[in-house]
Each structure stands twice: as structure tokens, then as C-alpha cells.
Amino acid sequence: MNxxxxxxxxxxxxxxxxxxxxxxxxxxxHVDGRVxxxxxxxxxxxxxxxxxxxxxxxxxxxxxxxxxxxxxxxRQQLEIQPTGRFHGECTAASFEIREGAVFEGTxxxxxxxxxxxxxxxxxxKPA
Amino acid sequence: MGLFGKxxxxxxxxxxxxxxxxxxxxxxxxxxxxxxxxxxxxxxxGEFDLDGELVISPPAEVKGEVKAVTLSVSGAVQGTLSARxxxxxxxxxxxxxxxxxxxxxxxxxxxxxxxxxxxxxxxSAASAKRAEPKKAAAGKDEP
Numbered sequence: 001m002n003x004x005x006x007x008x009x010x011x012x013x014x015x016x017x018x019x020x021x022x023x024x025x026x027x028x029x030h031v032d033g034r035v036x037x038x039x040x041x042x043x044x045x046x047x048x049x050x051x052x053x054x055x056x057x058x059x060x061x062x063x064x065x066x067x068x069x070x071x072x073x074x075r076q077q078l079e080i081q082p083t084g085r086f087h088g089e090c091t092a093a094s095f096e097i098r099e100g101a102v103f104e105g106t107x108x109x110x111x112x113x114x115x116x117x118x119x120x121x122x123x124x125k126p127a
Numbered sequence: 128m129g130l131f132g133k134x135x136x137x138x139x140x141x142x143x144x145x146x147x148x149x150x151x152x153x154x155x156x157x158x159x160x161x162x163x164x165x166x167x168x169x170x171x172x173g174e175f176d177l178d179g180e181l182v183i184s185p186p187a188e189v190k191g192e193v194k195a196v197t198l199s200v201s202g203a204v205q206g207t208l209s210a211r212x213x214x215x216x217x218x219x220x221x222x223x224x225x226x227x228x229x230x231x232x233x234x235x236x237x238x239x240x241x242x243x244x245x246x247x248x249x250x251s252a253a254s255a256k257r258a259e260p261k262k263a264a265a266g267k268d269e270p
Contacts, residue, residue, distance in 0.1 A: 014146065020158045025150070
């Protein structure tokens with residue numbers, strides 16, 4: 001059954017929605033509402049302009065237009081756009097913080113070479 | 128895919144806030160609450176409490192308590208389903224547990240193992256509420 005799932009699929013947490021708990025899976029997630037807890041994705045996490053995420057996050061890319069607080073690991077890139085606010089502890093292979101964004105907390109870089117070989121082996125798996 | 132497209136076209140008529148979508152690749156353990164419409168194709172262990180329309184379509188697997196205004200199920204659910212307005216079990220639905228809704232439709236082919244209760248609908252409750260204050264006000268005015 002799960003084999004029919006398109007790997008590039010993006011789930012949406014709409015503005016009026018709150019998810020409390022653990023979210024995990026093989027896709028990307030766009031949050032315009034609220035998420036509290038744990039998020040672990042093989043895809044990307046987008047926090048939309050009205051979105052509020054208070055969670056421990058692990059994802060491929062993390063893009064923040066709204067508010068993100070917690071411990072965040074981006075296997076590739078963490079991007080905080082001008083409207084975005086980040087509070088917490090983050091680990092990423094690369095960063096982009098645009099002017100106007102709020103970044104409060106600690107930052108740690110993953111060795112990009114190690115991250116790249118990791119993602120390459122992960123990409124090779126499904127084939 | 129076809130179903131998603133179909134629901135998407137009917138969604139904007141209902142306020143157009145954007146229909147939430149939990150894809151087949153996602154697993155949620157915990158509680159999903161709020162308002163608006165939601166299409167669920169992933170796995171949930173926990174609770175849905177939605178002030179809106181919830182569509183549970185395959186390959187969704189839901190275990191726990193589900194509350195919504197209207198509920199349409201074509202995926203698998205184990206637990207308690209309750210809707211303020213109505214529950215619709217489509218032919219591919221697999222439900223094990225308790226149903227509670229003032230209106231219920233079960234299509235031929237649906238699997239339902241459990242119990243169903245039909246509490247009075249929200250319309251009758253609302254009209255009763257509306258009628259009562261009117262009476263009281265009229266009573267006050269009369270003497």
C-alpha cells in the first residue's frame with residue numbers, strides 16, 4: 001500500500017489546526033497552523049508565515065517564515081526568511097538567515113561532506 | 128490523487144481557508160485539533176478533534192478517538208467515531224469500534240464491526256435552544 005505513495009508529497013497543517021505529539025514520515029510538511037512535540041521527516045519542513053512550531057525537529061531542509069522554537073536539525077539547510085523567528089538550538093549543514101529574521105539561540109554546523117554522503121546513500125536506497 | 132482533486136474543488140465553497148492534508152507517508156502520535164477541513168491519508172495513533180469535515184481515505188490507518196462535524200471514511204479506523212452532523216462509511220471503509228452521529232450512511236461493501244448510537248442531531252438541539260429563550264422573553268413581556 002505504502003509503495004504507491006508519491007515520495008515528493010507535502011502534507012499541510014492548515015491555519016486553524018493544532019497537532020500535539022509526534023509527527024514522522026517520508027514526506028514534507030507545510031505548517032500554517034500549530035505543531036507541538038516532535039517532527040521527524042525525510043523531506044522538508046516549511047513553517048508558513050502564520051505557522052507556529054514548538055518542537056524537536058529533524059528534517060532535510062527547514063524553511064521558516066513564521067515561528068519555530070526548539071531543538072532543530074536540518075540535514076541540509078536551515079533557512080530563516082525575513083518574517084521568520086527562530087528560538088532554540090539548531091544543527092544544520094548550511095544556513096541562510098535573511099535580514100529581518102530573528103535568530104536567538106545556538107548554532108552548530110554539520111560537516112557538509114558527511115551530510116552529503118549520508119544523503120547520497122539514503123537516496124540510493126529506494127532505487 | 129483523483130480523490131484529492133475532487134475534494135479540493137469542493138473545499139473553497141466552505142470558507143476557503145485551505146484544506147489540511149496529512150499524506151500517506153506521515154505518522155502522527157498524539158492529538159490533532161482545531162477547525163477547518165482535513166483530508167487524512169496517513170497514520171494516526173491518538174485523537175482527532177476537528178470542528179469541520181474530516182475525510183479519512185486509504186491508505187489511512189487511524190487508531191483512537193475521532194470527533195468532527197462530518198466524517199467521511201473510506202480508510203481504516205479502530206476506535207470511536209463521533210460526528211455532530213453525520214458519518215458516511217464508503218465502500219472501502221474498514222471500521223472497528225463505536226459510531227455516534229445523528230445521521231449515518233453505510234455503503235454496500237463497507238466493513239463495520241462494532242456498535243452504533245444515534246444521538247439527536249444538532250439541528251433539533253439548536254432549534255430547542257432558540258425556542259426556549261423566545262418563550263421566556265414572551266413570558267416576561269406578557270405580564
